[in-house]
Amino acid sequence: MKPDVRKRAGRSFHVERRPAQASPIPDSSWERAVDLIRHADEVALACHVTPDGDALGSMLAVAFTLRRMGKRVVASFGDRHFAVPRLLRFLPGQDMLVPPAEFPAAPDLMIVFDASTFQRLGLLCPNAASAREVVVVDHHPSNEGFGTLGLIDAAAAATAMLAEQLVYRLGGRLDRDIATCLYAGLVTDTGSFRHSSTTPAVHQMAARLVETGLRTDEIARELWDRSPFGYLKVLAAALERVRLEDGIVWTYVTRVDRAAYGLPYAELEGVIDVIRRTDEAEIAVVLKEDDAGDWQVSTRSKGGVDVGRVCAALGGGGHHNAAGHTSHDNVAETMEKFLRELRKGS
Template sequence: MTPNVRDRADRPSRAAPCHDAIPEISWDRAVRLIGGAEEVALACHVTPDGDALGSMLAVGFVLRSMGKRIVASFGDRHFAVPRLLRFLPGQDMLVPPEEFPPVPGLVITFDASTPERLGLLRDNAARAREVIVVDHHPSNESFGTLGLVDSTAAATAMLAEQLVYRLGGRLDRDIATCLYAGLVTDTGSFRYPSTTPAVHQMAARLVATGLRTDEIARELWDRSPFGYLKVLASALERVRLEDGLVWTYVTRVDRAAYGLPYAELEGIIDIVRRTDEAEVAVVLKEDDHGDWQVSTRSKGAVDVGTVCSVLGGGGHHNAAGYTSHDGVVETMARFRRELAKVRRRSSGAV
């Protein structure tokens, strides 16, 4: 079943959140730009999570039903959909970065707070005539020519759903699967403080299409190769607790011993963050190029989004990240310094 973009009488516009942070004039301009384009290039952030890839594919379904030529991608040097997300429908829309239009007419980005988060597609987007940015990160740098950005939205998927409706589309099982993956990913399966009544209302709309939420949950959280357990054991063996901060790291050598792809490391931070004695959790993950991808979490008292923004990344108050080109020792030293500054400001100290 595909969305019927012509039957606007069936469009559940009242059921969708209004997202007042985005002016109506911006939504209207986005619809006009998309309506006037023959080809639309879609891009999400590198190493995509469920919110980035799910939001992009959901909108891609609607655009394709409108008769648009669709090209969708993300700018990783080793282009591959993370194993945990291979259940998402619509992946026939995806192309590797080298097949992305070099000078696109219209680009829509999803869940990317900065141009750098587009990776290899950054220059393509910079050359585009129009760039619509769909995002919910407070650290968004307002790049592009039109921003559909609402930092109060729990997930970019909430904005993608609104765009689906405004383009005249309706939810079907494929679109809902993509949006639900984004919603549960960025709300921690409805456990994070961002889980509002609007989040549950959206979930109800998506589930009403006939989703198997148990199957989606199993794909996202309840599967891993045996090597993950071995790498996790190494990370937990190294874990350190110091002054309300718990942290550890995973090297390329750790992964290579078990043939474990980098994308399989995402869940380690959720185990480390459980530590009762720590307010902030950090996991350093060495990628295939020798850089350290730093994932951070806070239980609420510390704004790790601010810390990561200073260090070249970004995110949310309770969940953020950045890339470090230094070693473990220097990376953690810089993080501690910036963390101390944020703690002093939050406590009112000079």
């Protein structure tokens, strides 16, 4: 079926026809979001700190759409050391990114992607607090409902699925740049289509994205098949101290480990994917010391335990099988608190 072509403000927008998807987000919320965007001259976009493929990809995909609508677009994330993670530097549209200091102090319209809590905006928290309207686009079950309008679907496998909906509802269409950004979000949050969140709708979306001509092999290589040599040395240190206790496999990585090889914190994402393979463990935990000296705790479950509940109780959040939180305690105290909270659900 050929796409409709609708005239708006003297410009043509192609609207893709596609199967409707069930969603808990009412049409009235989508319509209000679209109305806010259409009446805004400038739209400020943000995603969570230390962005992953879903956060940054979703934000940039919508940024492309807004720019093509003639909007002024500014996009950022609230890290003190503002830098796109190396694994995501292949994503197009990074010319629209600005450091937090250049983000509007009190935006009329701010759209937030893949952030389940206000605190996940980092340095951009004051900007969101001062914004006239804050639209939150997210798929985390632990989302606390901040903002003035929520486009939240906990059943969606990735925020990228909601970003695609927004692209279409704005009258946009997929092209290779937008599809590359959305595909990065889709494959990272589904574990390259291995997680239980991978539904027929996920594969249907992937097909739409691939039809634009993007190279899935090149994206996979950038995301999973590249790492600096120092990562191997740091991984070796983490594996040397790994422990298996009562069905939990866990380890930690310190700032000293990384400093020895000049390895940025963002390069540690894959450590948990190595240890979670352990047959004897239902839960995997990796404690990663960030540049400020805090411990960022990543957790994974094989389905029998809701790590999202545990991390939410500890001030973080996430999903049933993948979640995280921040700890200001030492390694022993962090694990003790995690285990104590874990036992409450048993």
